[in-house]
Amino acid sequence: MEFIIAESTEDMSRQAADRIASYVDADPSCVLGLATGTTPIGLYACLVEDCAAGKISFADVTTFNLDEYRGLDPEHDQSYRYFMKKHLFDHVDIDQARTHVPEGANPDADAVCAAYEEAIEAAGGIDLQLLGLGPNGHIGFNEPEDTFPATTHCVDLTESTIQANSRLFDSIDDVPRQAYTMGIGTIMAARSVLVVVEGSHKAEIVKKAFFGPVTPQVPASILQFHPNATVIVDPAAGELCRDLA
Numbered sequence: 623m624e625f626i627i628a629e630s631t632e633d634m635s636r637q638a639a640d641r642i643a644s645y646v647d648a649d650p651s652c653v654l655g656l657a658t659g660t661t662p663i664g665l666y667a668c669l670v671e672d673c674a675a676g677k678i679s680f681a682d683v684t685t686f687n688l689d690e691y692r693g694l695d696p697e698h699d700q701s702y703r704y705f706m707k708k709h710l711f712d713h714v715d716i717d718q719a720r721t722h723v724p725e726g727a728n729p730d731a732d733a734v735c736a737a738y739e740e741a742i743e744a745a746g747g748i749d750l751q752l753l754g755l756g757p758n759g760h761i762g763f764n765e766p767e768d769t770f771p772a773t774t775h776c777v778d779l780t781e782s783t784i785q786a787n788s789r790l791f792d793s794i795d796d797v798p799r800q801a802y803t804m805g806i807g808t809i810m811a812a813r814s815v816l817v818v819v820e821g822s823h824k825a826e827i828v829k830k831a832f833f834g835p836v837t838p839q840v841p842a843s844i845l846q847f848h849p850n851a852t853v854i855v856d857p858a859a860g861e862l863c864r865d866l867a
């Protein structure tokens with residue numbers, strides 16, 4: 623695992639965007655796994671800028687997002703489909719038919735999850751998976767548990783995740799209680815993984831996830847075993863890891 627403490631939050635975003643851009647440059651029809659949350663917003667802005675400047679094209683890229691709230695339709699302004707359109711898809715030359723987000727509006731969890739796994743497989747698997755880190759160590763919506771879930775599944779969100787994500791909704795009661803998420807196995811099967819983390823409120827969990835024991839109680843810790851994982855954190859998120867990195 624490569625662990626990088628960037629010089630600033632902007633530098634974290636730029637470094638991460640450059641890695642994605644060079645991946646796409648080397649393989650224009652690659653399959654990207656994408657993430658939502660506040661953290662990747664800056665790097666998506668860099669990719670939009672690069673695309674507008676003609677430095678990168680998403681014309682042949684296929685994407686799969688990590689997760690989606692169960693019960694939100696794509697037009698809901700807190701759905702992850704909406705987020706992706708707002709921050710990336712509507713501003714680059716991607717073919718939106720090639721962008722995939724779990725079908726949150728479909729309540730049939732088994733059908734949604736099986737179809738998502740099949741679509742990933744049919745696309746040849748994920749080449750580069752982008753990840754953020756939840757305050758409790760979750761990746762996608764894989765919450766702390768007794769085991770690592772293998773495939774795309776429906777999860778009950780923990781109180782701490784509902785609390786953390788409530789800042790984006792009108793009230794905590796509006797936060798969906800469930801989500802569809804790629805499993806840890808789906809994520810680990812990606813050929814490369816790129817994690818971005820920002821903010822001092824994540825410093826403790828960054829240390830635990832990337833320098834502590836590997837345990838399903840800290841889902842991101844499994845990434846220590848990924849053969850091609852890069853973690854880029856901003857100075858605040860990396861402040862407890864300076865002597866470890």
Ligand code: GLP
Nearest residue numbers: 658659660661754755756762763
């Ligand atoms: C959500 C998403 C995660 C994301 C996490 C952290 O729960 N499901 O994929 O990584 O939030 O988001 P933020 O970057 O806003 O802290």
